[in-house]
Amino acid sequence: MNQIINNIVIPHTNRTIGSEKALISAKECSGSLKVVLQFGFPAAFLANELRQQITQHTGQSVELEIRQRILAHKVQAGIATIEGVKNIIAVASGKGGVGKSTTTANLATAMAKMGARVGVLDADLYGPSQPTMLGVAMQQPQQRDNRMIPVQNADGIQVMSIGFLIDPDQAVVWRGPMVSQALQQLLFQSQWDNVDYLFVDLPPGTGDIQLTLSQKIPVTGSIVVTTPQDIALIDARKAIDMFNKVNIPIMGVLENMSVHICSHCGHHEAIFGTDGGKELANKLNVPLLGQLPLSLPVREAMDAGTAGNLHAQYEKIAQIYQDAALSVALAIADKGQDFSNRFPKIIVESQK
Template sequence: MTQETAIRNTLPESLSHVVLARLDALEDPELNQGLVSANIVRSLGLDGRCLQIGLAYPYPCQSQYRDRVMSITQAMADIEAIDEVECEVGLAIPAITAGSVAALPTIRNVIAVGSGKGGVGKSTTAVNLALALAAEGARVGVLDADIYGPSIPIMLGCSDFEPSSVDGKTMEPAFAHGVAASSMGFMVTEGNAAVWRGPMAAGALVQLVNETRWPELDYLVIDMPPGTGDIQLTLSQKIPVSGAVIVTTPQEIATADARKGITMFNKVNIPVLGIVENMSYHICHNCGSKEHPFGSGGGLATAKRYNVPLLGELPLDLSVREHVDGGNPSVVAEPEGAIAEAYRAIARKTAAALVTRSEPQSLAIEITTD
């Protein structure tokens, strides 16, 4: 997964052996490795009878810290030399590249969210994924690459943003709900469509990525245009995409197009991190039964066929549409709700898959603590 990192360890040798064995017996739920094998344990120390453990996760999972620290504490409970356990938990997100495109100066990872066809909820998934990564502790930006139908400004509630430049060379991004955003929609007035041929549109988007003055970001989420044409191929080859997420619905016509999207990313050597099945089911408000209006199992079948993870199944729910239409997506509108939790789970799985399915360029130097 990553190169091994030396653990700063000041424990007595006999105690160290026991503690490390128990920590490695605790398997990270997303990386499917023990905490030591996954390089999450970074330091061990003893202050009197207090065991001090430093943890650094390579993917954002802030909402899980409490439960994971409790599991560690319980695992050490019967060790005679220890009365108390203190854990310092932070992030050490690696910068990952796929292919030969030079990395963007302030961006560690680029995640493309694509679909083989329109109408499957790709943009809604992309914006909620970005917000969920931020909710889990990461620094996140989102790029609206759907040049013919930019919707991210509306979804983030910043459609009235007017781009400006501090240095006369780069454009300042918008900031909404804690994420940075850039979109062609900020430069195309309402009601005026961008009438460009494929190569022109692709060139404009590459320029938009490179000339936005992005802050330091752990992840830039790109809402790709639907399909597998000129724009998608150019973006894949000109932007240092670390990995891709494919959005589909369960029905056969959507999964058939999703397979084309997977094939496209495979051809340009971009790891497919997994599949998100949107509009997977509907919960009847009257009787509570679970219905599958678009069929079932299409996303899972596609994931198995291409040996990629099924990152999650999202419901067909009126509130999801209402929230993005109002510029307040589900992750921020109802942060404790079931839909927001589903997006956060997808965010954790996506970021973890980026680590496990790719070769890191380098381990992160920066460790941010909670």
């Protein structure tokens, strides 16, 4: 019986229950088969499909329990993970206007709907947009023990942004050191509540914030967002080169605005070129996480702060983001576990 279950392919992946060592137990109880599975990535959303698969392969009525044990995984050498946060995912573009913040908000929403505990840190300090996109622009973080408590949106995503702390009409006119210090305060002085995946929405470029991220913040992996346009791909390569130089692995490339679909006639037109993101991913030998159309419903949902409703109403769009989020979660689960917080700190003091 165990072998039959172990051979079952996990939906939306090319992996089996056996390859993930997910089977905890399978016991016959009161005429049905009670199966317990445990995964190192968000899998609660797969419950119905897995139950159907096991029922089909075993020919028995199945009572299925799915557990998730998402661990902290390896980051840059010499940097310890943050209390309350297991894995940090940087979302970068190299160029503005390619939909990086939109991608961050929707990947976070997809991951939360898959059953993970998710956070978003808005590191675009000059143009914070995550409070608006995630529907919490009118809220304020509370304080406890001199630490800020991230605001939580309707989908349970924990959100922290400089946008909560400044007048929305006020320009942030700060030099590099001030920006770097603000980023660290937002991350380290926030009381994150057992976050499995924290998405960091980076500003465009490869400047001070990106340097602070690579040197002082434990990053599990990164995602590069681009459009198929040649000029966007040039800047995306710069972001990729930056991550390579600081030893932050790239989990994949997501191509945004891949095609425009006319809302009246359904005609498809590749306004920004064709398959640029796909070719970039192939060149880097990393996954192409998805190709998203230039979509009016996505723009409207981001302006209204209703990403959760977007995913509920537009199945095809939601599926692209879900597949991308699952690919990232699997890549993280494959990484080595982080043990930095288990080692004692050694302090050397000179004796007088």
